[in-house]
Amino acid sequence: xxxxxxxxxxxxxxxxxxxxxxxxxxxxxxxxxxxxxxxxxxxxxxxxxxxxxxxxxxxxxxxxxxxxxxxxxxxxxxxxxxxxxxxxxxxxxxxxxxxxxxxxxxxxxxxx
Amino acid sequence: xxxxxxxxxxxxxxxxxxxxxxxxxxxxxxxxxxxxxxxxxxxxxxxxxxxxxxxxxxxxxxxxxxxxxxxxxxxxxxxxxxxxxxxxxxxxxxxxxxxxxxxxxxxxxxxxx
Numbered sequence: 700x701x702x703x704x705x706x707x708x709x710x711x712x713x714x715x716x717x718x719x720x721x722x723x724x725x726x727x728x729x730x731x732x733x734x735x736x737x738x739x740x741x742x743x744x745x746x747x748x749x750x751x752x753x754x755x756x757x758x759x760x761x762x763x764x765x766x767x768x769x770x771x772x773x774x775x776x777x778x779x780x781x782x783x784x785x786x787x788x789x790x791x792x793x794x795x796x797x798x799x800x801x802x803x804x805x806x807x808x809x810x811x
Numbered sequence: 812x813x814x815x816x817x818x819x820x821x822x823x824x825x826x827x828x829x830x831x832x833x834x835x836x837x838x839x840x841x842x843x844x845x846x847x848x849x850x851x852x853x854x855x856x857x858x859x860x861x862x863x864x865x866x867x868x869x870x871x872x873x874x875x876x877x878x879x880x881x882x883x884x885x886x887x888x889x890x891x892x893x894x895x896x897x898x899x900x901x902x903x904x905x906x907x908x909x910x911x912x913x914x915x916x917x918x919x920x921x922x923x924x
Contacts, residue, residue, distance in 0.1 A: 731910045742901055742915035743854075750910065788853065792909040798869070799844075799909055803853040 701726050705789050705802035712779055712809050720774040720805045722763075722789035730791040732756075732765050732772040737786045737804070746774075746787070779809045814838055815916040817902050823922045830889040832919050834902030836882075842905040843885040844913065845869075845877060847898040854901065860885055892923045 706721040724730065731750045735743040747756030752767035761776045772789060789802040814837030824830050834843060845857040846869075856869030858877040866877050874896060876888045889896055899920050903913040 731912075733912060735915075742917045743903075745912050745914070748912055792911065792913075794908045794910050798856060798859070799913055801854040803851065 701730075701791065701793060701798075701800050703789050703791055703800050703802040705787075705805050708786075708804070709806040709808060712807070714781055714809055714811050715778045716809075718774070718776040718779045718783075718807070720787055720789075720807070722772045722774065722802060724770050724772065724789075724791050724800075726770075726791055726793060726800075728793055728795060730793050732763070733790040733792065733799075734761070734763055734772070734774050735788040735790060735801075737788065739785075743788060779807070781809045781811055783807060784809050815902060815904055815914060817900075817916040817919050819919060820917065821920045823924065824892055825924050826893055827891050830892050830921065830923075832887045832900055832902075832921070834885045834887070834916060836885075836904045838904060838906070838914075839882060840904040840906045840914075841882075842907070842913075843879065844903040844905070845875070845885065845887045846901045846903065847871065847896075848901060848918075849898050857887065857900075892921075894923050897921060897923045 702725045733748045734746040736746045737743045747758040749756040749765035755764045763774045786804045788804045816835045818833045844859040846854040855871045860866045860879040878886045902916040905913045
């Protein structure tokens with residue numbers, strides 16, 4: 700079946716630390732991969748995406764590379780800020796069934 | 812930001828009462844989705860629509876029905892609300908297939924007492 704697995708949270712980092720949030724997937728076919736961010740009390744916002752193997756998505760200092768050989772799409776940021784505190788969701792989208800599959804989310808707290 | 816609104820934003824109701832949540836978009840996107848978000852489960856798809864009057868079930872469709880009579884509106888109905896349907900409900904839209912990004916509304920927090 701199709702699924703997304705994210706690293707368990709919560710994650711707590713000091714400001715300017717390096718961030719990695721792991722995401723692996725299982726999919727039939729050739730998915731697109733996404734990272735979404737959710738701030739408290741809000742809906743999900745698209746952070747970045749990649750549509751084919753070896754693509755790198757990037758936005759606001761965050762990056763993720765679509766690795767077909769390891770079925771992974773890990774989120775990274777070189778220096779986190781307090782304003783990056785949020786819940787991050789990895790997701791895959793497939794053409795068949797027009798559906799998305801979300802991970803369970805990883806809560807990040809950045810302390811000054 | 813994509814033009815997606817949800818109403819109501821908050822609702823408290825009693826077990827056994829019907830509830831309808833509305834999602835309205837101004838983007839003219841073909842695909843619309845209803846999700847519920849619960850701690851430890853992430854987002855789970857309830858129903859989705861791939862056009863006017865065209866809908867299909869998602870992962871957790873039991874106890875829910877949907878209707879889409881216009882491109883811009885997608886309604887989610889709980890025919891007889893139960894406490895297990897207490898959740899935050901999100902609507903999302905997409906221009907093309909699941910390969911393309913979805914844009915989310917602000918959510919509706921529903922409490923069933």
